[in-house]
Amino acid sequence: MTTVIHADRLIDGTGAAAIKDAVLVIEAGLIGDVFEGRLPEGRVPEGTETIDLRGCTVLPGLIDTHVHLNMPGDGSMLEVVVRETDGVLVATSTLSARRALDAGITTVRDVGGARRTVFDARRALELGHGPGARILACGQPITITGGHTWYFGGEADGEEGLRIKVREMCKLGADFIKVMASGGGTVNTMSWLPSYSPRELAALVDEAHRQGRKITAHCLCAESTNWVVDAGFDGIEHGGFIVNKAGHQKYEPATADKVARAGIPVTSTLAVGGFTLKAMRAIEHRTPAEQHVLDRWLRMSDENFTQFRRMREAGVTWVAGTDAGWRFTTIEGLPLEFELMQQGGFSALEAITAGTGLAARVLGIEDKVGTLKPGLAADVIAVAGDPLDDLSRLGDIRMVMQGGHIRKRVS
Numbered sequence: 344m345t346t347v348i349h350a351d352r353l354i355d356g357t358g359a360a361a362i363k364d365a366v367l368v369i370e371a372g373l374i375g376d377v378f379e380g381r382l383p384e385g386r387v388p389e390g391t392e393t394i395d396l397r398g399c400t401v402l403p404g405l406i407d408t409h410v411h412l413n414m415p416g417d418g419s420m421l422e423v424v425v426r427e428t429d430g431v432l433v434a435t436s437t438l439s440a441r442r443a444l445d446a447g448i449t450t451v452r453d454v455g456g457a458r459r460t461v462f463d464a465r466r467a468l469e470l471g472h473g474p475g476a477r478i479l480a481c482g483q484p485i486t487i488t489g490g491h492t493w494y495f496g497g498e499a500d501g502e503e504g505l506r507i508k509v510r511e512m513c514k515l516g517a518d519f520i521k522v523m524a525s526g527g528g529t530v531n532t533m534s535w536l537p538s539y540s541p542r543e544l545a546a547l548v549d550e551a552h553r554q555g556r557k558i559t560a561h562c563l564c565a566e567s568t569n570w571v572v573d574a575g576f577d578g579i580e581h582g583g584f585i586v587n588k589a590g591h592q593k594y595e596p597a598t599a600d601k602v603a604r605a606g607i608p609v610t611s612t613l614a615v616g617g618f619t620l621k622a623m624r625a626i627e628h629r630t631p632a633e634q635h636v637l638d639r640w641l642r643m644s645d646e647n648f649t650q651f652r653r654m655r656e657a658g659v660t661w662v663a664g665t666d667a668g669w670r671f672t673t674i675e676g677l678p679l680e681f682e683l684m685q686q687g688g689f690s691a692l693e694a695i696t697a698g699t700g701l702a703a704r705v706l707g708i709e710d711k712v713g714t715l716k717p718g719l720a721a722d723v724i725a726v727a728g729d730p731l732d733d734l735s736r737l738g739d740i741r742m743v744m745q746g747g748h749i750r751k752r753v754s
């Protein structure tokens with residue numbers, strides 16, 4: 344089975360400049376060759392299916408490196424979502440994966456859900472019971488007793504307890520391991536303090552790597568980041584600098600330098616602030632509590648942008664992740680994340696690369712998806728117009744192809 348796609352331009356996800364008047368050949372569900380201008384005579388058999396995407400830009404399926412499929416992203420608090428049964432959470436997860444795919448996000452990395460619900464959702468999709476984004480899952484985020492997202496079932500303490508928990512996640516089918524190295528948005532956790540000791544973090548890394556898994560850590564304060572880098576983690580989520588209960592941040596250049604020198608990628612998750620501000624501004628008559636949320640996020644978003652820019656200048660690698668599901672952050676939110684990254688100093692092409700080719704490298708799946716290199720799975724999307732001119736074009740999806748199968752087509 345061969346398909347030929349014609350489009351105004353093609354962005355291949357490697358960071359290379361767009362190719363104009365592109366012709367993309369798909370063969371047996373895999374990316375074939377890319378040509379500029381026109382297809383060479385005799386390259387494909389007579390009567391090959393042709394998809395005309397003139398007026399559109401073709402690019403690799405997008406990858407969101409930080410989502411929570413359990414959560415609907417409609418403003419619900421984690422504390423409310425986790426009251427539902429596991430059956431509901433599995434259903435919500437498959438629906439989230441479906442919504443992501445419809446939005447051109449063909450792969451997601453789920454960084455934490457309840458018990459085995461995300462593994463079960465992943466399994467149903469693998470069985471072909473419906474369309475959805477490819478899911479990489481960690482299962483339960485590993486957290487101290489009473490720590491961030493403890494409701495998911497990931498509590499474990501002490502070096503031995505942590506090794507057992509890592510093995511348990513691998514037994515259930517974890518593609519990677521996620522650790523809460525500081526508190527977070529969970530009620531009564533302390534985002535301004537590290538959670539695990541350096542020795543516990545070292546045990547986590549050792550065990551994850553023995554099991555052949557990458558390990559990433561949620562870090563909202565500088566000390567948690569310092570310790571995670573020393574322990575040899577493969578990734579950092581958020582990379583915040585919170586110093587107190589009010590959520591004030593204080594940028595630490597030495598921490599940024601440390602992350603940059605170690606070459607550990609950090610997920611951006613700027614969309615959390617973007618979506619919260621949007622939701623709060625949309626309320627005509629805000630309650631004092633809502634006004635407080637708005638004021639807090641106005642300040643936090645400002646600080647987040649400044650830190651994003653300064654860390655980038657220090658040489659930190661930012662990879663695109665939204666924290667979809669968390670509060671108001673929708674599963675379709677990656678284009679907004681790209682726009683916010685652009686406001687933080689990225690070019691449009693760099694932002695797209697951070698959510699395609701670079702994201703695949705960070706996840707260790709660059710030999711399967713993420714770019715339009717020959718031999719990779721044909722996860723290809725088309726959007727109307729030129730997203731390099733205007734990243735919001737990525738919200739105008741005209742085609743979604745996953746593994747060579749057309750999942751969506753809008754003419």
Ligand SMILES: [Zn+2]
Nearest residue numbers: 409454666669
């Ligand atoms: Zn998260």
